[in-house]
Amino acid sequence: MKDALIWTLVVVMLGAGLWFFHVSGTFLADGDYLAGLLHIFVGLASVKAGVELARLAIVSRIENP
Amino acid sequence: MTRGTLAGLGLGLSALLLGLPLAHLERVAINEPTPAVIVYLLTLLPLPALIAAVHSLHPRFTLFLFPVSHLPALVVEPRLLGPLVYSGGAGFLAQGLICVAFALWIVMVLRAPNREDSAPESPGWLAALGDGGGLVYYPVAILAAFVTAALADSTPGAPGHAQVTILSGALVAGWVGVRWIDGELMRLNQDIERKRRMFAELLVVRRFSPSVFWTFSGVAFALGSLLALVYGGVT
Numbered sequence: 001m002k003d004a005l006i007w008t009l010v011v012v013m014l015g016a017g018l019w020f021f022h023v024s025g026t027f028l029a030d031g032d033y034l035a036g037l038l039h040i041f042v043g044l045a046s047v048k049a050g051v052e053l054a055r056l057a058i059v060s061r062i063e064n065p
Numbered sequence: 066m067t068r069g070t071l072a073g074l075g076l077g078l079s080a081l082l083l084g085l086p087l088a089h090l091e092r093v094a095i096n097e098p099t100p101a102v103i104v105y106l107l108t109l110l111p112l113p114a115l116i117a118a119v120h121s122l123h124p125r126f127t128l129f130l131f132p133v134s135h136l137p138a139l140v141v142e143p144r145l146l147g148p149l150v151y152s153g154g155a156g157f158l159a160q161g162l163i164c165v166a167f168a169l170w171i172v173m174v175l176r177a178p179n180r181e182d183s184a185p186e187s188p189g190w191l192a193a194l195g196d197g198g199g200l201v202y203y204p205v206a207i208l209a210a211f212v213t214a215a216l217a218d219s220t221p222g223a224p225g226h227a228q229v230t231i232l233s234g235a236l237v238a239g240w241v242g243v244r245w246i247d248g249e250l251m252r253l254n255q256d257i258e259r260k261r262r263m264f265a266e267l268l269v270v271r272r273f274s275p276s277v278f279w280t281f282s283g284v285a286f287a288l289g290s291l292l293a294l295v296y297g298g299v300t
Contacts, residue, residue, distance in 0.1 A: 014203060018210050021237060025214025028230040036230075040237060047203075051245045054200065058253055 006057040013050030017043045068119050069251040071173055073242045075115040075131060076205045078166045081159070082135050083108045085231075086150040088216050090142075093149055100142050107138035118174075127174040132167075155228055200250060204242030208234045 024039030087108055090100060114134035118126040139145050151160055211234025215227040 014200075018206055021207050021234070022210040022214050025211040025230045025234060028211075028233055029215045029226045031226050033229070036233070040233065044237065044241070047207075047241055048245065051200075051249060054250055055253055058250070058257065 003057055003060060006053055006060070010050045010053045010057065013046050013053060017047035017050065019043075020046060068122075070243065070247050072115065072119045072202070073204055073247070074166070074170055074173060075111075075118065076202065077208070077238075078163075078170055079108075079111040079115070079135065080205070080208065081163050081166055083111070083138050083145065085159075085212065086145045087138075087142075088212065089150055090144055092216060097144075097149075100144075104138055104142040104145075107141055110134045110137055122174075124174070128171070158228075200246050203246055204238040207238040207241055210234070211237070 020039050020043030024036040024043060027033075027039060028036035087100060087104065111131060111134040114126065114131045118131040144150065148156075150156065211230055215230035215234075
């Protein structure tokens with residue numbers, strides 16, 4: 001149950017990252033580089049949080065098989 | 066080098082050689098027929114070849130089958146290699162990227178450990194998201210997010226902005242894929258698998274022995290019964 005919740009959060013964080021990357025792409029494609037760069041940073045932060053959660057889930061699996 | 070890195074590199078190579086040119090051709094082929102459905106199907110051909118290549122690491126798959134699997138789509142739709150796709154400075158840059166990607170593929174394949182020599186690697190990268198293995202394809206999704214933004218949502222006639230967008234997407238996807246997904250997640254998964262195998266081997270060496278248990282239990286019961294009979298049980 002705990003693992004399922006963590007992996008759900010991982011999917012949500014990574015999905016949010018993908019969304020921010022897509023939005024940043026639209027800003028970059030329209031020439032608004034500052035907005036695009038800021039959205040890239042937000043997306044990277046979201047992905048990093050998701051990756052850390054995934055690390056927690058992997059370690060939790062080995063400790064509680 | 067992990068299989069995840071090789072899978073990501075192979076997917077990027079197929080995207081550069083087939084996926085992006087096909088998407089670009091769809092946009093710029095204004096007065097010409099759009100690519101046929103068969104071309105899109107043939108574009109998916111490298112995927113099973115890549116899975117076979119990454120799983121077996123044998124040269125017949127990595128150096129022959131996977132590269133050759135790109136040819137049918139290029140033969141059926143020769144415009145994928147033509148001036149409609151590769152023209153001007155951007156086309157030259159795209160060709161350079163493809164050459165670099167192919168060179169990286171060959172170098173990493175030649176440096177890959179032989180399957181018979183090395184310890185078996187964790188197959189977690191093929192597993193569902195629960196093992197963290199599915200995340201190896203996440204950098205491709207990142208690149209796709211940027212590419213769709215550049216090709217689908219951008220204003221036609223502004224190629225400079227689209228190129229910056231795709232280049233940014235490649236940089237972000239590369240950073241996330243190599244540093245975070247492969248460097249932190251996949252290696253952690255492999256380390257845990259290795260530790261699990263070491264622990265299992267240790268348990269086998271120092272395992273409980275039924276023969277020793279029954280031998281000593283039998284001796285204790287027999288000797289104890291004898292002593293009870295000789296010294297205390299007989300009245």
